[in-house]
Amino acid sequence: MKQLSMWEATSNEKKQRSSLSGNKECDVVVVGGGFTGLSTAYHLQKKNIKTIVLEKGSLGSGASGRNGGQILTGFIDSMSSLAKRKGLDTARQMLQMSLDSIDLIERISKENEIACSFNRSGHLYAAYKPTHIDWLKEEQEVLERDFNYKVQVIEKKDLQAEIKSDFYHGGCIDENSAIYHPFNYVLGLAESVEKLGGTIYENSEATQIIKAPNRKVIIETPEGRVTADHLVIVTNAYSGNLHKTISRSIIPVESIMIATEQLPEELVSSLIPKDRAVYDTKHMLYYFRRTPDNRMAFGGSGRSLSGDTAPLYQKLKEGMDTVFPELKKYKAEFCWSGKVGFTREMLPYIGQLEDGTHFAFGYAGHGAAMSTLMGNLLAENILSENNGKNPFEKNDLRPIPFYSQHGKVVGLMKYYFKVKDAIS
Template sequence: MNLMDLMPLWEATSNNVTKREPLEGDRHCDVVLIGGGFSGLSTAYHLQKEGYDTVILEKDKVGGGASGRNGGQILTGFSDSMSSILEQKGIETAKAMLDMSLDSIDLISQIIDENEISCGFHRNGHIVAAYKDSHVDKLKKEQETLKKHFDYDVDVLEKHELSNELNSPLYRGGSVDPNSAMFHPFNYAIGLADTLEGMGGTIYEKTEATNINHEASNKVVVSTPNGRVIAKEIVLVTNGYTSENLHKKIARTIIPIESIMIATEQLPEDVVSNLIKKNRACFDTKNLLYYFRRTDDNRIAFGGSGRSTSKSDENNLFNNLHKGLLDVFPELEDASIAYRWGGKVGFTREFLPYIGRLDDGTHFAYGYAGHGAAMSTLLGKVLAENIMDNDRGFSPLEKKELKTIPFYSQHAKVVNLMKYYYKVLDSIKN
């Protein structure tokens, strides 16, 4: 099964798309960026604003990877809870990370407003739906931690209160964070790309970077099938689609996990507004969780892990996800599924994003663990600041040492690989 061959709802319902030519011959610039998703587009955008000449190389098309295939949920926080991050990192770092999370949504809103990008941005918050009674208790403990240590407010709902938010028999309660948002992710990507080109930036599509060579003259040369880019700086932001052939060290620190989505046919507005009453982004507390939302054209978009047994095929994966949709919203039994698609979510060993600069000069950001719709735009800005060295502050996500995934160890056994793989799958948050 190749999930990349399935057209996402977002691409099928997008604004006009600019088709871009592949690179032919040599091109010189200040910064070459590999990857035409949110991270690369944001980095180039912020550099171009400051007069840098940027070139993006995209293997497929702008937004063709995770940036155009995600659920369009721009969430506060990270894959792990803030309580866990507080315990691991300490209060100062944890507060800085929560601030970054909130800043990321503010930045997206600012970019959309300043550049008049039409992408259905709504900041109505998100719901965490509790799958068990014990999960409600955990949400209450998280609420207490957020208030006590971060002065941050979320509302916890008992089962009878959740009906004011969700019309679903599956859940036992939940919590509401008012600061999250949603958008049409593909329209944001192509809108940011058009904005970047209007500022003088260059994007080459259908142009795969095949080799990176760091020359002694402080230049980097990126080879492609029909040309080269010669630049002063390089940014690698291919996340879960990074190959060992391109950069072995980075590739060996990323776990790419398949996530799949379905979307219903267009439904009457009163139906979708009755199911998700306040048009919030939603995800639940199951280990293999569901995430779902309303769309601006009155569909329910519904996602989950692509995990399957060895005998499962593509149809089983999507059929099981459809069953999950009906568990959450039995009223949709007669609604047809109009779209189904999938893509790769990038994880690190710490389930937190990595950003920084390697000794060979490669700038990187990846491993968003399901929160890339929010964090990737901000980390693109941080990458730009790293390159400009513009009196920037330190980012708590910056990494000096990259942690290789255990199964890349020479002596790792297949059983350990599978244990780690399923541990990751059981921890996907959205």
């Protein structure tokens, strides 16, 4: 298996971008070249706000270029649970935002002719245990009654029309979800930013924030500096020490993926005939889909404490073969991993800190959808076009308490499963 994101290996042509050197000035400096940062720059440039994006590695080298490409409705927590936690009106607003986020990606892709294979083919949330069907039905009722939102729950006997596998016991279909080639979306969004006059520097790690006179901010990189009126930090699960308040509020959780070699067209289209994004109710979930070039891209949870990742990918391949026995004889050609950002509430956060820094992060596995919308909202916040009145707005980030107390990884995983157990 090649240790490389299949999305990067199969992407459209990528142009080289230089790193920052010397002194630059702009209205807004955005740190982080993933979906959130590029979307922020895109929406600012649309209003002629001069924006510079600084990316530590190459564009999409964080989660945005290495995810499952599943643009899903909703959040990691169910809408019925969110209604209990946050109140029905707020939960309704949240659901609407998740639907808006998918529309926004579709619109941006169309308007800018981004060749990212966007396909609104819906998702299948597959039931790992027979009892999970009851829960999916209850959720379906709540969605219809309280949210006026329709999904379809199907039993095991009807599952073959959706997925050629005996592994699951039914599932829930939502026609509003979509899939895309995430790396191509990154590349297309970046080019759109540049067409609008924005500037992007790769291999340009922001290493220091300096407060400058006239309420300006200076961001230093190894070979340059940017002076700007506003600072946006959107480094999500890849946050280092640049801004401790932000990085200490994010829980990075490793997720791993494999992709098969290219499969015969008839086989791959028989496995997921409607091209759904599929994810399941298993505690350590699987998520998978067909790719535009006829592979199976299959993801799961996993982190190697020993540093030897080969057994993890092998186990994931075995998992894929259990779901789809017909794939046993095909090789996994690519394997890769990445970090998913969580918050202590398992909901995204967006806002502005007292020191003026704008941030958005923590999409908990739903960032393929929400991050583009968050970029738009960050741009609106900077332009004071909204009143910060969205349910994810936070201005008082509180650090995750165990950061200073325990070994980082073990502490994070314990916290993650504690929260996950609490909400599932």
